[in-house]
Amino acid sequence: MILKVLMAQLFSRPVTNRFPAKYMPRSVTGFLAKVGQGKAKLVPPVPVPKGFRGKLAYDRETCIGCQLCIRVCPASVIMFKPETKKIRIHVARCTFCGQCVDVCPVDALAMTEEFLLAAYDRFDPSLIVE
Numbered sequence: 001m002i003l004k005v006l007m008a009q010l011f012s013r014p015v016t017n018r019f020p021a022k023y024m025p026r027s028v029t030g031f032l033a034k035v036g037q038g039k040a041k042l043v044p045p046v047p048v049p050k051g052f053r054g055k056l057a058y059d060r061e062t063c064i065g066c067q068l069c070i071r072v073c074p075a076s077v078i079m080f081k082p083e084t085k086k087i088r089i090h091v092a093r094c095t096f097c098g099q100c101v102d103v104c105p106v107d108a109l110a111m112t113e114e115f116l117l118a119a120y121d122r123f124d125p126s127l128i129v130e
Helices: 002-010 028-037 067-070 099-103
Strands: 056-058 078-081 087-088 109-111
Touching: 056 087, 067 078, 067 099, 099 109
Parallel strands: none
Antiparallel strands: 056 109, 078 087
16 A cells, blocks of 8 residues: 555656746856846746635724734734724734634735745834734
8 A cells, every 4th residue: 555655656746836946046146136137037836725824914994993803813913003093913923824814893804825925034024014
């Protein structure tokens, strides 16, 4: 049985694609410079499946400041700003469970398809949603 599985995996193609390049470049910065000049091409990432839970999107205008999302967040990612009665989300700590999206009575929160969230600093502006 195990030999059958091993042989099947040996001759099957990988499920993932080689993002961002088909082969590992010698220099990542050199590769990105070539992409900027149009000499190289990025391999697009695999399309995300339906129902994917990526980076949170927040609609400030729709939010009523009820703080239900803060109460249900298991990772304490969402902070309330009392001066504006709005919220701040620290995406670097988010577990992408979607509980805040489910509990929001006015649909001010939504899960996007964005998943490239790497940064050197956890307080990077790209990782804070306001």
